[in-house]
Amino acid sequence: MSAPVRKVADKQKVEAVGGEVLTVPQLLSRAASTAGPGVLWIFLFLVLPMMILLVYSFLTRDELGNASLPLTFDNYVRFAGWDVLGYDAAYLVIVGRTIIVSLVTTFFCVLIAYPLAFFIAGHEPRTRDRLMVFVIVPSWVNLVIRTYAFMIVFNPSSPVTQLAAALGFVKPGDGLYPSDFAVYVGMVNIFLPFIVLPLYSAVERIDWSLLEAAQDLYATKTQAFFQVLIPQTLPGLVAGIILTAIPALGMFVVPDLLGGAKTSLIGNAIAQQFGQSRDYPFGAAISFLVMGLTLLVLYLYSRRVGEQGMRDLL
Amino acid sequence: MTPLELLEAWSGVLIVLIGLFAIWYFALRRFQVRKASKRLSLTAFLAFGFLYLPIIVVAIFSFNNSRFRLDWVGFTWKWYAKIFGDESVEGGLEGAQLLLATQNTLVLAVISTIIATLLGALLGYGLHRYRFPGSKLTAWLMYIPVVTPDIVMAISLLLLYQVLRVVSPIFEPGLPAMVIAHVTFQIAFVAIVVRSRLATLDPALEEAARDLYAGPLDTMRFVVLPLMLPGVMAGALLAFTLSIDDFVISFFTSGPTSQTLPILIYASVKRGITPDINALSTIIVAITIIGVFISQILQRNQKA
Numbered sequence: 341m342s343a344p345v346r347k348v349a350d351k352q353k354v355e356a357v358g359g360e361v362l363t364v365p366q367l368l369s370r371a372a373s374t375a376g377p378g379v380l381w382i383f384l385f386l387v388l389p390m391m392i393l394l395v396y397s398f399l400t401r402d403e404l405g406n407a408s409l410p411l412t413f414d415n416y417v418r419f420a421g422w423d424v425l426g427y428d429a430a431y432l433v434i435v436g437r438t439i440i441v442s443l444v445t446t447f448f449c450v451l452i453a454y455p456l457a458f459f460i461a462g463h464e465p466r467t468r469d470r471l472m473v474f475v476i477v478p479s480w481v482n483l484v485i486r487t488y489a490f491m492i493v494f495n496p497s498s499p500v501t502q503l504a505a506a507l508g509f510v511k512p513g514d515g516l517y518p519s520d521f522a523v524y525v526g527m528v529n530i531f532l533p534f535i536v537l538p539l540y541s542a543v544e545r546i547d548w549s550l551l552e553a554a555q556d557l558y559a560t561k562t563q564a565f566f567q568v569l570i571p572q573t574l575p576g577l578v579a580g581i582i583l584t585a586i587p588a589l590g591m592f593v594v595p596d597l598l599g600g601a602k603t604s605l606i607g608n609a610i611a612q613q614f615g616q617s618r619d620y621p622f623g624a625a626i627s628f629l630v631m632g633l634t635l636l637v638l639y640l641y642s643r644r645v646g647e648q649g650m651r652d653l654l
Numbered sequence: 655m656t657p658l659e660l661l662e663a664w665s666g667v668l669i670v671l672i673g674l675f676a677i678w679y680f681a682l683r684r685f686q687v688r689k690a691s692k693r694l695s696l697t698a699f700l701a702f703g704f705l706y707l708p709i710i711v712v713a714i715f716s717f718n719n720s721r722f723r724l725d726w727v728g729f730t731w732k733w734y735a736k737i738f739g740d741e742s743v744e745g746g747l748e749g750a751q752l753l754l755a756t757q758n759t760l761v762l763a764v765i766s767t768i769i770a771t772l773l774g775a776l777l778g779y780g781l782h783r784y785r786f787p788g789s790k791l792t793a794w795l796m797y798i799p800v801v802t803p804d805i806v807m808a809i810s811l812l813l814l815y816q817v818l819r820v821v822s823p824i825f826e827p828g829l830p831a832m833v834i835a836h837v838t839f840q841i842a843f844v845a846i847v848v849r850s851r852l853a854t855l856d857p858a859l860e861e862a863a864r865d866l867y868a869g870p871l872d873t874m875r876f877v878v879l880p881l882m883l884p885g886v887m888a889g890a891l892l893a894f895t896l897s898i899d900d901f902v903i904s905f906f907t908s909g910p911t912s913q914t915l916p917i918l919i920y921a922s923v924k925r926g927i928t929p930d931i932n933a934l935s936t937i938i939v940a941i942t943i944i945g946v947f948i949s950q951i952l953q954r955n956q957k958a
Contacts, residue, residue, distance in 0.1 A: 356783050360860075360870070367784055375780025378773045378841055379792050385838040386798060389810035396813050452701050459698035473946060478705045480895050480942050482916050485935040488923045489708030492715055532705060582801060590803020593901065597923060607805050614809060614906065620816075627809045634802045642794060653800050654846050 390631060396624035407620045415625035431609065431626070438605040441520075441595075442588040445527040449535045449584050450577065452528070457540040457573075472540065479533040487597045490526050491517060494598075518600035526594040531587070535580035538652050542576025575645065579652035582641060586634050606630060709939055716932035733933035743930075752934070754911070755918040762829060762904070762914060763897040766836035771890040773837070774844025778889075779882065781845065782852040796846055799839035804902035811835050812906050827909035835907045836897045843896060844889035851885025891949065895942075 355361050362370065397415055399407040421429040460471045478486065493500055494516035501516045509516075516522055546569060554564040592607030599605075606626060613623025642650055719730035736743040737752065780786075781793050799807060811834075815825040824830040859881070863873045901916035908917060915938065922931050 354785075360864075368786060371780050371784040371786040371789070374776045375784070375786070375789070375792070378777025378780070378845060379788065381773055381837065381841055382777075382792060382795055385811065385814070385834060386795060386842075389807075389814040392813045392817060393806075393810040452697075452704070455694055455697040456701045459694045462694070470950075473950060474702065475705070477943060477946055478709060480899060480946070481709055481939050482899055482901065482919070482935070484901050484916050484920045484923065485712060485938070486708040488919075488931075489711045491923075492711050493707065529704065529708060532701070586801050587803050590805045592805055593920070607803065610805055610809060614812065620813065623809060624813060627806045630803060631806045631810070634806070635798070638794075638797060638801055642797070647793065650794075650797055651846075651850055653797060654843065654850075 393624050393628050393631065396621055397628045399621040399624075401619050401621050415622045418622065419625055419629070434604060434606055434609055437603075438589055438607075441523065441527065441603075441605060442585050444524060445531060445588050446535075446581055446585045448524070448528045449532050450539075450581070452532060453535045453539050453580065454573075456536050457543040457576075460536075460540055461543040461546075468544070472537075475533050475536050475540075479530075483530060483593055484597075486530060487526050487594050490522060490529070490598055494519075494522050494525075517598050518603065520599065520603055522598040523595050523603050526598045527588060527591065530591075530594065531584040534583040534587075538576040538579035538583065539573060540576070541652070542573040546572045575649060575652055578641070578645075582637060583653060586637060589633070590630055712932050713936045713939070716929065716936040718929055718932070720929065733930045734937075736930050737933055737937065751913075751918065755913050755915045758829065758912055759898060759914040759916075762832055762836060762912075763894055766833045766840060766897050767890055767894045769833070770837045770840035770844050770893045771886060774841040774889060774893070775848050775882070775886045777841065778845040778848030778852065778885075779878075782849050793849075796842040799842040800846070804900070805906075807839065808835070808903040808906035811838065811903070815907065827907060827912070829909075829912045831907045831909075832904055832912060832914075835903050836900065839900075839903070840893035840896055843892050844886075847889035847892060848882060848885045851888070852882055855881050898942075 353361050353363050354367060356367060356370075396407055398411040398413070400410060400412055400414065402408045419431050421427050421432055456475070460468055460475070463471060492498065495501065496515040501510065501514075504510050504516055505514070550568050550572070551564055554568045559567070590607045590610075591605065592611050595603045595605045595608055596611070610623050610626050610630075613619045613626065617623075645652070715726075716733055717729050717731070718726055719732070720727040732740070732743045777792075781789055811831075815827070815831055818825040824834075859877055860873055863877045868876065899916075901920060904914050905917055905920070908914065913921075915934070919931055919935065922928055
C-alpha cells in the first residue's frame with residue numbers, strides 16, 4: 341500500500357487513500373468492485389497454474405504418454421540423475437551450464453550497461469529521454485527476429501566470421517554458429533535493454549556532490565568511483581541483474597537457434613518434454629524448480645528492498 | 655580436458671572479456687566530467703551499434719536476391735513484392751499463411767490489451783486505494799510475470815488448460831486460450847504502471863473535490879480518472895507491445911490455425927531461413943519504430 345491508512349476516530353470506520361471515510365463492509369465492496377476481477381484473474385491464471393504445475397510434477401507418465409497417478413518423487417529423482425538405466429547427471433550438467441550462461445550473460449550486460457547508463461545520464465534531460473527510447477526500441481523487435489539475425493552475422497561467409505577465421509578463432513569455412521559464443525552474443529543482445537533501464541534510473545539519481553566531497557578528502561579517481569558512485573547505483577544494478585539473470589535461466593529460443601546440441605539449456609530441456617518427449621510430469625518438475633528459484637529470489641528481493649524498492653523492476 | 659585445452663577453448667571469451675573490461679574501465683575513469691567524455695561516447699556508440707546490429711542486418715538481407723543462401727548475392731525488391739501479394743515470386747512462404755498470421759497477431763494483441771487494460775487499471779486503482787485481505791499478496795504476485803522466465807509461465811498455463819479443457823472448449827489450444835494467457839501477464843504490467851502513477855498523485859486533490867461537494871462518482875469522473883489516464887495509456891501501450899512481441903507463451907498455447915507472426919517466423923527459421931522472412935521482419939520493425947516515434951511526438955505535444 342503506497343500511503344498508510346489512517347485510523348479514524350469511529351472505530352467502525354477506516355479511511356481510504358484519498359480521504360474517503362468508509363465502514364468496513366463498504367470498503368470491502370468498493371475493493372471488490374475495483375480490484376476484484378483483477379485479483380480473481382491473477383489467482384485463477386497465475387497462482388492456480390503454479391499449483392497445478394506442482395501437482396503435475398508428482399504425477400507419472402503412463403504408457404499412452406498421459407500424466408496419471410500414482411504420485412511419486414520419481415521426476416525429481418530422475419532430474420537429480422538416478423534413472424532406470426543407472427546414474428547419469430545429464431540434467432544437473434544442463435542446470436550447471438544454464439547457471440553459467442545466465443551469470444556470464446548478466447556479467448557482460450552489466451559491463452556494457454554501465455558506460456551506456458553514465459553516457460545517457462550525462463546529457464541534458466530531453467536528449468536523455470530520446471537516448472533511452474533508442475535503448476528500448478530494439479527490445480520491441482521480436483526476439484526470434486533478433487536471434488536469427490545473428491545466424492546471418494555468424495554464417496561462414498559473413499565478414500565477421502571471415503575476420504574471426506583470419507584471426508584463427510574458427511577454421512576457415514566454418515561458421516561462428518552454432519556455438520557457445522553465438523549463444524552469449526545473442527543473449528547479451530537480448531537482455532541488454534533490461535539492465536540499462538533500471539541502471540540508468542539509478543545513475544540519474546546519483547548525488548554528485550558526494551563525489552566532490554570524496555575528492556575534497558583526497559580520494560583517488562578509482563577510489564571515488566568504486567566507493568562513492570558505484571554504491572549509489574546498487575539498487576538499479578540489483579534490479580537489472582534480477583531482470584536479466586532470472587529470465588535468462590528459462591531462455592530457450594537463443595540456444596535453440598544459435599547453440600549446438602551441446603548448448604542445450606534448462607529452457608530447451610523443458611520445451612523438449614512438452615514437445616518431442618511428451619513427458620509432461622517430468623517437464624513440470626523441471627519447470628517447477630525454475631519457478632521455485634524465481635519465487636525465492638523475488639521473495640528475498642522484496643524482503644530486502646520493500647514495496648517501494650520493487651518499483652525498480654518496472 | 656586438460657587445463658591448457660580448457661584455457662584454449664575459453665581464450666576467445668577471455669580476450670573479449672579483458673578487452674571489454676579495459677574499455678569499460680578507461681571509459682568510466684573520466685566520469686568526473688559530467689559531460690560525456692570521448693571514451694564514454696565511443697563505448698556508448700559501440701553499445702548502440704551492437705544493439706542495432708541484428709535489426710540492420712535483417713533489413714539489409716531483406717533485399718538479397720537469393721532464395722536459400724545467407725551470403726549477399728544482389729539487390730532485389732521481390733521479397734517485398736511477394737509479401738504484398740505478387741504470386742509469381744518463387745520460394746518463401748504462402749501468402750495466405752502470412753495474412754492469417756498477421757491477422758491472428760493483431761486480433762490477439764487488440765483483444766488481450768483491451769481486457770488487460772480494463773482489469774489492470776481497476777486493479778491498480780483498487781490496490782492503491784483500499785487495503786483489503788490479500789491486497790499485499792496481490793501487489794507482490796503482480797511482479798511474478800515481470801521476472802519469471804516466459805517458458806515457465808507458458809508451461810503452467812498449458813497444464814492449467816489441460817485440466818480446464820474438461821469444463822470449456824475455450825481452453826483448447828487456439829486464440830481464446832492465447833488471449834487468456836496474454837491477459838495474464840499484461841494485467842500485471844498495466845496494474846503496476848497505473849499504481850505507480852496513482853502513487854505520484856496528491857491525495858489533497860481528491861479531498862478538495864469532496865470539499866466542493868463533488869460526489870464519489872463525480873470525483874472519479876472529473877478528478878481521478880483524468881489524472882490516472884496517462885498511466886492507463888502507458889500501461890496499455892506496454893501491454894500491446896508485450897503481446898505483439900511475445901513468442902514463447904503463444905507458442906505453447908496456440909493451435910493449428912492460430913499461428914502468430916513470431917510463431918510463423920520461428921517455424922520458417924527452423925526449416926531454413928527464407929528471404930521473405932527478412933522482408934516481413936523489416937516491415938514489422940519499421941512499423942514498430944514509426945509507432946514509437948508517433949507516440950514520442952504525441953507525448954511531447956502533451957507536455958507542451
